[in-house]
Amino acid sequence: MRYASDLQQARVRLKDNEKQLKLLKRTEPKNLDDRFHTLHQEVFEQIDCLACANCCKTTSPIFISADIDRLAKTLRMKPSEFVATYLRVDDDKDYVLQTAPCPFLGADNKCLVYEDRPRACREYPHTDRKRMYQILDLTLKNTLVCPAVSRIVARLEQ
Numbered sequence: 001m002r003y004a005s006d007l008q009q010a011r012v013r014l015k016d017n018e019k020q021l022k023l024l025k026r027t028e029p030k031n032l033d034d035r036f037h038t039l040h041q042e043v044f045e046q047i048d049c050l051a052c053a054n055c056c057k058t059t060s061p062i063f064i065s066a067d068i069d070r071l072a073k074t075l076r077m078k079p080s081e082f083v084a085t086y087l088r089v090d091d092d093k094d095y096v097l098q099t100a101p102c103p104f105l106g107a108d109n110k111c112l113v114y115e116d117r118p119r120a121c122r123e124y125p126h127t128d129r130k131r132m133y134q135i136l137d138l139t140l141k142n143t144l145v146c147p148a149v150s151r152i153v154a155r156l157e158q
Contacts, residue, residue: 006147061120
């Protein structure tokens with residue numbers, strides 16, 4: 001994997017990243033969103049998601065009802081059939097994929113249902129959203145999945 005060193009570095013830095021993000025969560029700096037958004041833009045000029053696709057290979061998005069209905073329609077299935085075929089309920093009572101990698105991930109790392117993908121996929125890795133202090137726990141987890149998030153968090157410290 002082209003970005004494996006970023007993810008290895010994230011594992012090494014996990015405790016430091018955790019401390020840094022906990023501090024940011026407590027203090028809620030006024031410029032936190034701006035810092036994340038600037039770093040998001042910079043990092044995604046360097047990262048090619050199609051060269052990685054680790055998110056699609058290792059984790060599942062949460063599927064909300066609108067996602068299920070949209071994808072079922074795209075695949076010409078009933079929503080209940082889509083759920084039975086592809087999803088399970090996790091410990092948090094959310095619908096997630098039964099398997100990894102994602103069954104909609106093509107051999108070229110392109111999403112086979114890209115135009116109709118779940119909202120969670122559209123928004124991933126969530127580093128360009130508002131009120132970042134609310135999702136810093138998720139951001140820490142995502143440093144271990146997404147090389148872009150790993151780089152963003154590493155650069156936050158600088």
